[in-house]
Amino acid sequence: MRLYETNYAKLVRLMPKRDEVGQVCRYDIQGQEYALVVRESTRYTTLLDIAQLGKGQAPDYLRANLTVRLYHDARVAEVCTTQQISRLKPRYDYPNPRMHQRNEKHQVNAFLSDWLAHCLRRGVTASDSVYKSSLN
Template sequence: MAKVKRNHWLAAAQPRSFTGLMGLYESNYRRFERLAPELDLPFEQARSVGQDATLYLQVLERCRYTTTIHLTYWFGEGEQARADPDLTLRVYRDAQLAEAVYCDARSRYASLAGVPDIDDAVLDTQWPRNLLLNKWLAYCLAQGHSFSAANRPRRAGAD
């Protein structure tokens, strides 16, 4: 029996096409869901110690159908500390999509920073930012990161 390839639509989608971008958002969602299985995120901040570094998650905004999250590694200490990659993502729980909406311009990914006005260049900027998110989520999972541990902080009233 032939093995069904997961995310086959992503491989078949044309890069920088609307269909390809939506496929990438769906893949981002699936990977984030593996990283944080409780998508209602019953905490405001959490960290996951993996094989290489500690991954930090902070909930920035909660809305009825979306959650906006800051996800990063922190390197260094005190004033010398830097986040890299420094990504903000929005998880659309109803549509089951996750979009990288911001990448800090001070990071080495400066060309991916900011969210442009909607015009013909949107796909050219959204594609690399979300491809970075997609590959980084895969890397975090491979490093053993997870926010599903029972001892993580809980939001008041989340129990």
């Protein structure tokens, strides 16, 4: 559970200033452009799309593309979908038809944690006055 709590704390610092549907924050981190888009916002939850932009830089299957739900009452964030996985199960039997790892959901949330830490190390914070920051 600690992973989900730290992801929440990191994401809150990077989110758009207003938690309204359609709000976008764009970041340029060492030549890689990312966008955080608020897709759904309710009193207790927010659904964010996190996407690596920039056509032609990498094949689609290598670009980060996550949907993350933030639970404000519990202060946790979890990845709901990623790449071609439309719903992440807590645990998978192995082997399985799609060859997901047993702990696929944990691995994806750990990736999100590493990515958020990278963003924060590079000086990107929600307090920046501009939506796009160049951090080269």
